[in-house]
Amino acid sequence: MNQELTSISAHRASYERRFQRVIDYVHENLERDLDLNVLADIACMSPYHWHRIYQAFCGESLAGTVKRLRLQRAAGLLAKTEQSIEQIAQACAYPNVQSFTRIFSSVYGMPPARYRKEGSHTQFYSPQHLRSDTMFTVEIKEVPAMCLLALPHHGDYMGIGQAFxxxxxxxxxRQLFGPHSRSIGIYLDDPSLVEEAKLRSWACLTVSPEQQANQAQSPLQAYDIAAATCAVLHYQGPYSDMHAAYEWLFGVWLPASGYEAADVAVYEEYLNDPRETAPLDLRTDIYLALRTN
Structure with a gap:
């Protein structure tokens, strides 16, 4: 019986390693033509069955993954850089500006040039937000402790999707999903103080204490969040625009709130699935632990 369990565990670990190779390759080569047969070869799987196995493991088609990641990259470049629309289209492997504009508009609800000027990232810098904190709901909550299984990520926070x-x-x-599973991102460093390559973060899933004890095996690690009083900012919109929400939370809300931030990492809870949800409809709660004495 023990030999049988060991064999099953080894087989599962083999699948996990192969899928990690593919996930890494996709994230690192979004500007290239991602041929399905090449990816099947990287996974050491039959091209005939590869697509079905990928969708069963990852919850979306490979084409869906590539489209989602390329558009996330494009939205981030539009919000954070002055690159031309043509340069961004090329960086995200679209053959021309027309096809990029069409696909981006279908997902983000407006063409790239308009998104750069009017997207959700711009609302945080309007004059109104300097006078009022009613643009967003910030709720003070007593948050219980959480047990997590976590994967580390190093580098640009926008790249944590690879770890997720x-x-x-x-x-x-490993059959870890349950009715109460929660997806959590923990961000340890201030990107305004730490160079991008050295930023540290964790992609996490809430689990029971028993699951944590049994499944904290490479590459997963145990991570605990202590109970705390938190300010919770309810954000809706693309992940690529969320940096502006942090500017508002720390620069406008916190100084006017009467609270002090605790010396604890900020974390985010992702309330819906980016594989099934339009970027404008994504909902995220940003948790800022507060000092209580």
Whole structure:
């Protein structure tokens, strides 16, 4: 019996490693033509069955993954850089500006040039937000402790999706999802103070204490969040625009709130699934622990 369990565990670990190779390759080569047969070869799987296995593990088609990641990259470049629309289209592997504009508009609800000027990232810098904190709901909550399984991520926070995609496959492989599972991102460093390459974060899934004890095996690690009083900002919109919400939370809300931030990492809870939800409809709660004495 023990030999049988060991064999099953080894087989599962083999699948996990192969899917990690594919996930890494996709995230690192979004500007290239991602041929399905090449990816099947990277996974050491039959091209005939590869697509079906990927969708079962990751919850979306490979084409859906590539489209989602390319458009997330494009939205981030539009919001944070002055690159031309043509340069961004090329960086995200679209053959021309016309096809990029059509696909971006279908997902983000407006063409790229308009998104750059009017997208959700711009609302945080309107004159109104300097006078009022009613633009967003910030709720003070007593948050209980949480047990997590986590994957580390190093570098640009916008790249943490790579760790979450790996976590999705691992959780499916190990049957960790339950009715009360929560997706949590923990961000340890201030990106205005730490260079991008050295930023540290964690992609996490809430689990029971028993699951944490049994499944904290490489590459997953145990991570605990202590109970705390938190300010919770309810944000809706693309992940690529969320940096502006942090500017508002720390620069406008916190100084006027009468609270002090605790010396604890900020974390985010992702309330719906980016594989199934339009970017404008994504909902995220940003948790800022507060000092209570």
């Amino acid at each position: 995609d790996q976590l999705q496959g691992l959780a499916a492989s």
